[in-house]
Amino acid sequence: MGTSWSVRIVDAPPGSLAAIEAVLARIIAQMSNWEAGSDISRFNAAPPGQWTALPADMLTVLRAGLDMARLSGGAFDPAVGRLVAQWGFGPGGLTGLSAAPSHPSPWTAIEIEGERARRLADVTLDFSGIAKGFAVDAVAAALHDLGAAHFLIEIGGELLGRGIKPGFQPWWVDVEAPPGMALPTLRIALCGLAVATSGDYRRFREEGGKRLAHSIDPATGAPIVNDVASVTVLHESAMMADGWATAMTVLGPDRGTALAARHGIPALLIGRTETGGQEYMTPALAAMLD
CATH class of the missing domain: 3.10.520.10 (ApbE-like domains)
Structure with missing residues (x-):
């Protein structure tokens, strides 16, 4: 991977x-x-x-x-x-x-x-927006079958926590803001939860002075141009968290957060602005943090 x-x-x-x-x-x-x-x-x-x-x-x-x-x-x-x-x-x-x-x-x-x-046509499969999450879930299932009850799994930045750490502490995970943005760190207790983050700063290349992110908008056939810096999604399934994060990244701040809100998905989207970054939090995530 x-x-x-x-x-x-x-x-x-x-x-x-x-x-x-x-x-x-x-x-x-x-x-x-x-x-x-x-x-x-x-x-x-x-x-x-x-x-x-x-x-x-x-x-x-x-x-x-x-x-x-x-x-x-x-x-x-x-x-x-x-x-x-x-x-x-x-x-x-x-x-x-x-x-x-x-x-x-x-x-x-x-x-x-x-x-x-x-x-049915000349299209090809690419699971880069969902396979890492599936791998996290699959590793969790294998460890559960062996009898493990308390563990934290991380694959390429996608995480899932089960049970607790020694000392009766949850698996605390910090989701940092994209590089160069002075935004607060989101701290999550992964107790039976997975978290996935999609960002334009992980895989990209520069072309003509512009940053081309690896996330492709199927509607345009080109890399996204919606100023989304990162999307973090929580879900019981790492595969679903991975997929939702990808979808929200492509849709952008308004449509992406609206989609997540309709489906009750806890998510945080960070958009790039001239002065830094702006956070967009879904109602489900806000309720979790209360």
């Missing part, structure tokens, strides 16, 4: 490390666009219209991604791989820009039937 992971476990059961590594290896083998032999690469290479059998984990993420696409009006789109590659954020570097998306609402060109799926 091009990132690091860490797990803190109270009284770690035997075999914990091996179980974690097995989960992550399985997910990479299924969902990494950087692995030519992965299931997602195999699916993307199949001719449009051809059905491809998919493993259970990948189907879970694909179904969740399509559900998120419907909920967000396409702001989250698991089939933007072609656009991601065109803008140089895929494994092949820049592949050449087009003036408009190759397919409007790419996610609508993906069809699932039972344990198989197919592309």
